[in-house]
Amino acid sequence: MTSKTVGIIGGTGWLGRALAEALLDSQFIAPQHLLISNRSGVTAFEPGVRLLADNQQLVDESDIVVLSIRPEQFRELRINARGRQVISLMAGVSAAAIGLATGAQAVVRAMPNAAVEIRQSFTPWCSNVSLDEQEALWIQGLFECVGSADAVPDEACVDYLSALSGTGPALPAMLQLALTRQAVAAGIPPDIAQRAAQGVVVGGGHMLARHDPQQLIDSLLAYRGVTAAALQSMVDDEFESLVGRAVEAGAQVARRGM
Ligand SMILES: NC(=O)c1ccc[n+]([C@@H]2O[C@H](COP(=O)([O-])OP(=O)(O)OC[C@H]3O[C@@H](n4cnc5c(N)ncnc54)[C@H](OP(=O)(O)O)[C@@H]3O)[C@@H](O)[C@H]2O)c1
CATH class of the missing domain: 1.10.3730.10 (ProC C-terminal domain-like)
Known part of the structure; x- marks a missing residue:
């Protein structure tokens, strides 16, 4: 079980919730190490998981920040994630754009699909900075909670696969x-x-x-x-x-x- 705190912005949406539930069910993370934020305040997670209304508070209290909001919602998002590892599940938003908007230097782009719901997604992912073996295994382990995953060479692969495996069913x-x-x-x-x-x-x-x-x-x-x-x-x-x-x-x- 990880000792890192993971914050999922948009963790009550289709993809974010499925990921959060899988992380908990597979005991990848303990409820007290999982933070969720959204705008509506609606949630139904097990006791211990904290729902926050303030995205910056989520970032400040997290080691890893997962962006599971829609690309158009990202344009409105105001966070300073400098020094945080950001994992974006958003289609069509580059690591450079995420870095520019959030201040994060380390950005992983990943593209699961709707089969996260049955934990049979295939998730290609890539990092814009080189990761050591432990860091790469951690990211891989996170996505294996919702199916299988592969590190891919670059963002071009993530973009292409967004239209292949990302389309799911x-x-x-x-x-x-x-x-x-x-x-x-x-x-x-x-x-x-x-x-x-x-x-x-x-x-x-x-x-x-x-x-x-x-x-x-x-x-x-x-x-x-x-x-x-x-x-x-x-x-x-x-x-x-x-x-x-x-x-x-x-x-x-x-x-x-x-
Ligand atoms: N669904 C898929 O099959 C799939 C596959 C691959 C990738 N993706 C990517 O995953 C991302 C999320 O997709 P989804 O299908 O899960 O969308 P979704 O169901 O609409 O979920 C979006 C979530 O973000 C929350 N949200 C929106 N703006 C926010 C903000 N400013 N701060 C905090 N929370 C906010 C929403 O809750 P409130 O309205 O309560 O704020 C909602 O919980 C997209 O970027 C998409 O490209 C999705």
Whole structure:
């Protein structure tokens, strides 16, 4: 269990709350070492976790400050975090911009996704200053409380991955809806289309947790039947380029900032 005090600005939001609850449940941190702030005063954490209305007080009492507010809310935030380690979960806000606005020299940018809710997020992260082994292990351990994590070489990777893993369930949800709607258009009753498409995405996801995707595709192609024809049509229509363009469109927003 860490002896550091962690303050989460925006710790009652979707992402911040999920992270805070996971840190407590996995005993990464004791309740008395966790500080949360928001503007509304609404909270429902276990006894010991302190909710503060004053962000500067949170910064002053924390060793590590986590920014879990939206980028547009960050523009209004007034804190002096000089001498503090800041960890930003915000998409599209550079470490330089965070340093400029808060005075913090050491900024980690990390990009979890909505699967923090089920503790299966993948979180890429990078630091703008070099960290020693203990510091890097601590950051890695923090994010492993909500799934898996990797240190990545630079912010460009975080920006690109914001549009890939950061989108969490968005891409499979889009696939599921497309499969459902196309099945309905082909005459399948809507409730059956919905169950069939969900089975593909959710059941397929479970299988992919245990199988290599290329091996799965190769073994299904070997039947030279229905699945092979469907896959070939996707290849002919440049499915991979379509996916690449979609992620690139998101990454451009992350690079440009919000
Ligand atoms: N959700 C995701 O899947 C996801 C994935 C990757 C990254 N992110 C990043 O995570 C950040 C938070 O997203 P979210 O989905 O958790 O948003 P959210 O649910 O709207 O949470 C924002 C939180 O910030 C608080 N807040 C806003 N302004 C504040 C201020 N000045 N001082 C203190 N607290 C303040 C809000 O509470 P009050 O209204 O009570 O102040 C709320 O608890 C965003 O920057 C987003 O880019 C989110």
